[in-house]
């Protein structure tokens with residue numbers, strides 16, 4: 102057992118002292134067996150939510166309908182969820198409410214994949230009735246029990262399967278894959294928000310290229326916003342080394358670029374992405390179009406788009422062109438470092454200085470003057486130094502006349 106589990110042991114021990122069963126379950130146990138970093142340590146227990154709240158002094162009832170109570174332990178929040186089955190599903194989505202049960206087996210039985218249905222007790226022993234450890238060793242993703250049942254309970258699990266391929270590099274077991282092909286259309290019942298979470302994780306995984314092949318092979322892509330008509334282009338995405346991209350904005354930009362999507366804002370809004378992210382993607386695509394049509398960065402273009410956007414566009418461009426992104430990125434960073442100014446803030450003169458120098462009221466002319474100065478500084482015509490810029494801007498005779 103490692104540190105993240107040890108820190109949470111007190112919760113399991115306290116529940117046991119009160120006569121309940123309690124275990125670590127789900128993704129954290131899987132990731133521990135895989136030697137991957139563990140984020141959230143989840144706990145499953147036979148205690149009902151009320152019983153959990155009665156035992157611990159600091160709790161937050163976050164999802165009582167689903168049996169989840171957050172317990173604050175040494176200042177860290179842990180989700181403690183009552184053993185449950187999700188017996189009756191409506192519309193292929195997770196049910197509104199669940200049935201609580203008192204046995205761990207029933208709780209593990211309703212989980213999606215065998216690798217996610219392993220429990221670990223407070224001594225570090227595994228309870229693994231569905232051979233999840235063997236699946237992890239063989240690197241396969243297989244549903245617990247009949248795949249059709251698991252996917253019709255919650256159709257999002259089909260996307261989860263492919264997203265785990267991307268994150269872990271595992272194979273889909275044949276029956277599991279066949280059931281996805283069979284039932285992909287159930288994804289029409291799933292909210293965009295849940296699909297987006299999975300799709301972003303899928304694009305970010307080290308084996309994303311395999312996952313794109315599977316999205317096509319299983320027809321899952323047909324039920325994703327804006328992608329139904331993009332079979333061939335999506336298949337192409339499996340030829341690229343996605344890990345070269347390092348942010349969600351870069352990944353969405355690359356996707357839009359290779360899929361040749363023109364209505365970028367409406368496509369991204371269909372996925373219900375945050376406005377901030379949509380803006381970032383648009384900025385990267387704009388930078389990409391500039392640099393592609395002119396073949397290279399100039400000082401002026403770099404300054405116009407800004408360092409962060411330029412570096413992202415360069416990462417996308419390198420990947421599209423099959424070039425070494427690290428080398429290109431380094432060359433661009435060197436070029437950026439050699440710019441006399443990178444943003445307006447770096448300019449040694451402000452709008453206020455200009456107004457003072459000319460003794461005129463503010464107006465659009467101030468912005469024009471600042472632009473003129475920026476261009477001159479970038480072009481190396483004048484140094485980024487206040488007095489020199491003033492002298493360049495206001496020739497001697499003008500100042501002289503004014504002074505008289």
Ligand SMILES: Nc1ccn([C@@H]2O[C@H](COP(=O)(O)OP(=O)(O)OP(=O)(O)O)[C@@H](O)[C@H]2O)c(=O)n1
Pocket residue numbers: 126127128129211212213214217218255257258261
């Ligand atoms: N549609 C789902 C979602 C989750 N689970 C179960 O709930 C656990 C926790 O879910 P979640 O945190 O969403 O997924 P993880 O497997 O932990 O993956 P991640 O590392 O991305 O959190 C899963 O391991 C799985 O046992 C499930 O059976 N069906």
Ligand SMILES: [Mg+2]
Pocket residue numbers: 127128129141
């Ligand atoms: Mg998790």
